[in-house]
Amino acid sequence: xxxxxxxxxxxxxxxxxxxxxGNLRAADVLQIxxxxxxxxxxxxxxxxxxxxxxxxxxxxxxxxxxxLARTGRFSPxxxxxxxxxxxxxxxxxxxxxxLFGMEYLVVGQSKQLPNGEFEVQFRLIDVYKxxxxxxxxxxxxxxxxxxxxxxxxxxxxxxxxGDRGAFATRIAYVTVESRARGSKxxxxxxxxxxxxxxxxxxxxxxxxLSPAWSPDGNRIAYVSFEDKNSxxxxxxxxxxxRERVAAGAGINSAPAWSPDGRRLALTRSRDGDPEIYILDLxxxxxxxxxxNPAIDTEPSFSPDGRSLIFTSDRGGGPQIYSYDLANGTxxxxxxxxxxxxxxxxFSPDGRSLxxxxxxxxxxxxxxLDLETDGFRVLTETRLDESPSFAPNGSMIIYTTTxxxxxxLAATSVDGRVRQRLTQRGGExxxxxxxxxxx
Amino acid sequence: MTFKRIDTLRAFxxxxxxxxGVIGLLxxxxxxxxxxxxxxxxxxxxVKAVAVDQQQVDAEIKRLRAAEHKERRELEERERKLxxxxxxAKQARQAEEARLAKLKKEREExxxxxRAETQRLREAEAKRKQEEEKQRQVEQEQxxxxxxxxxxxxxERKRQEALRAQxxxxxxxxxxxxxxxxxxxxxxxGIISQYAGQIxxxxxxxxxxxxxxxxxxxxxxxxMIPGGEVVSAAIVRSSGNSAFDRQAEIAVExxxxxxxxxxxxxxxxxxxxxxxxxxxx
Numbered sequence: 001x002x003x004x005x006x007x008x009x010x011x012x013x014x015x016x017x018x019x020x021x022g023n024l025r026a027a028d029v030l031q032i033x034x035x036x037x038x039x040x041x042x043x044x045x046x047x048x049x050x051x052x053x054x055x056x057x058x059x060x061x062x063x064x065x066x067x068l069a070r071t072g073r074f075s076p077x078x079x080x081x082x083x084x085x086x087x088x089x090x091x092x093x094x095x096x097x098x099l100f101g102m103e104y105l106v107v108g109q110s111k112q113l114p115n116g117e118f119e120v121q122f123r124l125i126d127v128y129k130x131x132x133x134x135x136x137x138x139x140x141x142x143x144x145x146x147x148x149x150x151x152x153x154x155x156x157x158x159x160x161x162g163d164r165g166a167f168a169t170r171i172a173y174v175t176v177e178s179r180a181r182g183s184k185x186x187x188x189x190x191x192x193x194x195x196x197x198x199x200x201x202x203x204x205x206x207x208x209l210s211p212a213w214s215p216d217g218n219r220i221a222y223v224s225f226e227d228k229n230s231x232x233x234x235x236x237x238x239x240x241x242r243e244r245v246a247a248g249a250g251i252n253s254a255p256a257w258s259p260d261g262r263r264l265a266l267t268r269s270r271d272g273d274p275e276i277y278i279l280d281l282x283x284x285x286x287x288x289x290x291x292n293p294a295i296d297t298e299p300s301f302s303p304d305g306r307s308l309i310f311t312s313d314r315g316g317g318p319q320i321y322s323y324d325l326a327n328g329t330x331x332x333x334x335x336x337x338x339x340x341x342x343x344x345x346f347s348p349d350g351r352s353l354x355x356x357x358x359x360x361x362x363x364x365x366x367x368l369d370l371e372t373d374g375f376r377v378l379t380e381t382r383l384d385e386s387p388s389f390a391p392n393g394s395m396i397i398y399t400t401t402x403x404x405x406x407x408l409a410a411t412s413v414d415g416r417v418r419q420r421l422t423q424r425g426g427e428x429x430x431x432x433x434x435x436x437x438x
Numbered sequence: 439m440t441f442k443r444i445d446t447l448r449a450f451x452x453x454x455x456x457x458x459g460v461i462g463l464l465x466x467x468x469x470x471x472x473x474x475x476x477x478x479x480x481x482x483x484x485v486k487a488v489a490v491d492q493q494q495v496d497a498e499i500k501r502l503r504a505a506e507h508k509e510r511r512e513l514e515e516r517e518r519k520l521x522x523x524x525x526x527a528k529q530a531r532q533a534e535e536a537r538l539a540k541l542k543k544e545r546e547e548x549x550x551x552x553r554a555e556t557q558r559l560r561e562a563e564a565k566r567k568q569e570e571e572k573q574r575q576v577e578q579e580q581x582x583x584x585x586x587x588x589x590x591x592x593x594e595r596k597r598q599e600a601l602r603a604q605x606x607x608x609x610x611x612x613x614x615x616x617x618x619x620x621x622x623x624x625x626x627x628g629i630i631s632q633y634a635g636q637i638x639x640x641x642x643x644x645x646x647x648x649x650x651x652x653x654x655x656x657x658x659x660x661x662m663i664p665g666g667e668v669v670s671a672a673i674v675r676s677s678g679n680s681a682f683d684r685q686a687e688i689a690v691e692x693x694x695x696x697x698x699x700x701x702x703x704x705x706x707x708x709x710x711x712x713x714x715x716x717x718x719x
Contacts, residue, residue, distance in 0.1 A: 029710050031714055034689075037685075041646070103688050129687075160681055162648065162680060413651075
């Protein structure tokens with residue numbers, strides 16, 4: 001009898017355990033952790049767009065493919081390798097594209113409208129799900145087709161990376177053209193972010209330097225030597241109207257906008273050596289920030305507007321320092337990163353700095369992670385200068401030295417893809433990437 | 439039976455009443471005869487015609503007349519007395535009749551009361567019988583019910599007993615199975631983890647992290663069919679970034695079919711997997 005009771009008790013316990021195990025089954029499903037991914041770009045096929053009526057003056061698909069490729073986050077399939085060229089969803093044979101490992105497909109077509117303008121229609125397709133992720137029909141004048149292509153690129157980029165695209169933005173830079181008898185022509189120019197569609201804002205026989213975009217993208221501050229001495233001007237991009245905001249004895253250089261657009265940080269040497277000042281644009285009053293016998297220059301506001309970074313050789317070689325606007329304290333940022341670090345700019349998220357790093361093998365563009373102090377050299381050429389972040393932080397434009405002097409180049413923020421941007425002769429200096437188009 | 443007896447009783451009473459009535463009537467008629475007999479026996483005087491002198495005759499006539507007058511007065515007196523007596527007799531008879539009628543009425547009343555009482559008794563008796571019968575039926579029904587209840591309880595008890603016995607057997611079987619399974623499990627686990635490693639490698643070889651500088655993680659629950667083809671992949675926990683989630687999904691699709699054991703028993707243990715995409719920055 002005792003044995004029976006014992007058996008029942010034991011079996012009851014087993015029963016309870018089995019039941020409990022059943023309840024835990026959901027959590028018992030085999031789990032596999034994927035902790036690594038491929039360090040490669042997304043395979044995408046941008047198929048040349050079909051056209052109805054007049055062939056548009058811009059190859060929209062080519063612009064899109066080039067834009068995506070330049071970010072380093074996409075590897076568009078070369079046109080000549082495409083297995084087919086569908087322009088409609090119904091024409092897509094998904095199996096073919098899966099065979100090539102293509103994850104995404106962009107198809108579209110352009111149509112000439114009765115008024116002579118064009119209508120561009122495109123679809124972004126998830127090949128493995130066999131469904132459209134996004135699709136639009138956009139009317140565009142022939143002269144705006146490049147912008148349309150950039151806007152389409154932005155939509156695709158944002159959909160596939162989760163980050164905002166920065167293709168429909170512009171860059172400002174200075175070109176230098178050498179003329180006969182040693183004379184030169186300096187031009188302040190504006191182009192699409194891919195370097196196309198350049199137009200001149202200002203032309204001068206004296207040097208132009210350091211263009212800087214206002215946060216709203218409507219104005220550009222720059223340095224001009226037109227008065228034989230350096231002065232800082234602010235010019236309205238649309239109207240061309242300009243205003244001199246800083247001039248006088250010594251150097252007036254390196255303008256940088258505060259995030260609210262009401263102040264300008266700059267370098268002046270009226271008191272002897274170059275020091276960092278802040279100019280209040282509404283009152284025209286200057287406030288000196290640094291007091292140091294060494295050179296202090298190239299200021300740049302942090303995105304939160306609470307501090308400035310600048311270059312100073314107070315420690316011997318040029319290094320990056322930070323000035324706290326709340327309490328006026330200065331601290332060095334670059335330690336153990338070589339003997340030469342200059343012209344730093346904040347990334348849009350404020351977490352890292354891009355700067356020019358000088359070493360035994362020349363000057364290169366490098367990225368400093370402010371949280372981890374991780375330091376990464378992004379370029380491999382020898383005379384790389386003037387880095388500027390894209391407003392989405394995904395890319396950096398800079399100048400590098402080519403056969404015809406300094407050229408415009410772009411690198412993805414991970415250094416994976418670097419590309420020289422097109423230009424029509426002459427040197428290019430100090431590119432500045434615009435904010436997002438409002 | 440009972441009713442018959444009651445009928446007989448009633449007949450007896452009727453008969454008794456009837457005889458009493460007849461006897462009464464007979465007594466009345468006897469008395470009536472005794473009073474009427476003198477009236478019918480009154481004799482009439484016959485006059486004999488003989489020639490006599492007138493005076494005599496007149497005296498005689500006068501005497502005769504006086505005699506006749508006297509006789510007539512006597513007769514009238516007698517007649518009057520007779521009438522009185524007759525009247526008295528009549529009144530007496532009427533009184534007697536009234537008495538008899540009253541008696542009869544009383545008897546009838548008694549009779550009626552007796553009948554009503556009998557009826558009442560009879561009905562009461564019937565009612566009592568009926569109620570007895572009803573009570574008997576109710577009792578019988580209750581008894582039957584109780585018996586059925588008892589039987590059902592007994593059956594339920596037996597059923598429960600059988601059930602408990604079966605449960606015990608099942609539990610024992612489950613326990614045995616559990617022991618066997620746990621031994622098998624250890625062996626299986628080794629094989630499964632080998633395949634899990636292969637699945638991980640295959641997915642990692644095709645997964646492109648679209649945001650390598652951001653720490654993201656998502657969980658995809660997949661179901662496979664034998665052979666390893668992924669038939670469903672659902673994001674059960676999103677990274678919050680649709681691009682990352684989508685790339686994880688595409689990686690699963692691209693890697694399908696995944697390496698799985700061909701042994702159906704082993705496959706069963708890994709036909710559903712939670713893939714945790716958790717990339718170190």
